Amino acid sequence: MVEFTVQQTCGKARASVLRTAHGEVATPVFMPCGTAGTVKGVTSAQLRETGVQMVLANAYHLMLRPGAEVVAALGGLHRMMAWDGPILTDSGGYQVFSLAQRRTVCDDGVTFQSHIDGAAVELTPEICIDVQVRLGADIIMQLDECPPGDASRQDVAAAVRRSADWAARCRKAWEDFGRLAHSGHPQALFGIQQGGVHADLRAESAKRIVALDLPGYAIGGLSVGEGHDRMVQLPADRPRYLMGVGEPRDILAAVASGVDMFDCVLPTRNARNAQAFTWTGRLRLRNAAFTRDCGPIEDGCPCYACRNFPRAAIRHYFLSEEMLGPTLVTIHNLTFFARFTAAIRQAIAAGDLPRRAEQWSAGMV
Ligand SMILES: [Zn+2]
Structure with a gap:
């Protein structure tokens, strides 16, 4: 699992160390996207030389192609990518809501048509954990519902509640895998705060996922510069990850509000x-x-x-x-x-x- 130690602070900003099974990461950290199990155009040796500490891969893309069981048969994502440093996989939620066609969401999960071949695919919190366990990243993410930026308050509220329910189910599935592995959890599960631009819904979302006592928390559905002050609702002793933000100026603003991890x-x-x-x-x-x-x-x-x-x-x-x-x-x-x-x-x-x-x-x- 991961261990997180805050070493220095400056206002709300913190310099910390995140220890994983594949090495230590000094935070604040920026993770490049290795969407399909490769950071496009560079080898892992070149990646290492740039000073990259940790990479992100997309469960959505990898579950559709080549398939989580193929990656597992290759020895997991670290072996497939020839990258022995830490990896984080996202749950697929964001891509399902932004890329997939003919999506149907219900309380159990989401069914969608693959953007590659049109095949019907089911993604539930349990399947999402199963896929990410097979991929073998150091940090895995809960399945969440990501409403579009122009969604009504009612739709955002429904997504907050559904995402919190899914977080609890992901936690249960993750615990079950930990028990099967006997040695506890080799992977750390992060929850995701949603709520769009509505302060009260973000607070409700934070309260519900923090109650699950997860190893780390992400801030979803917030883009450039908005609402950084709301991020401090997440516990100070856990890593805070702002998803999908990478403009240097936005990184600076978010670090000043206490964020530790970024990808873009x-x-x-x-x-x-x-x-x-x-x-x-x-x-x-x-x-x-x-x-x-x-x-x-x-x-x-x-x-x-x-x-x-x-x-x-x-x-x-x-x-x-x-x-x-x-x-x-x-x-x-x-x-x-x-x-x-x-x-x-x-x-x-x-x-x-x-x-x-x-x-x-x-x-x-
Ligand atoms: Zn240069």
């Missing part, structure tokens, strides 16, 4: 579109201004791309549709996010986060 497709997806993150803002490397530019993506960056390739070469690879272009910018962007979160941890330890956050935000315009 931003650094990898933008890399595939030739967009590089730097301490002074984003660069679009297809831009003609870089045609003869001999400099690295960012001066002082220790990544493989910046040590070896001028901007002009990377621009050329993108224009020629060479695979190396997305690979190099992915390596750079993941290195940037690792350095950014490391700098946040140092600022927390130095008691200097508000001043440093202001400087970074001003620089990244």
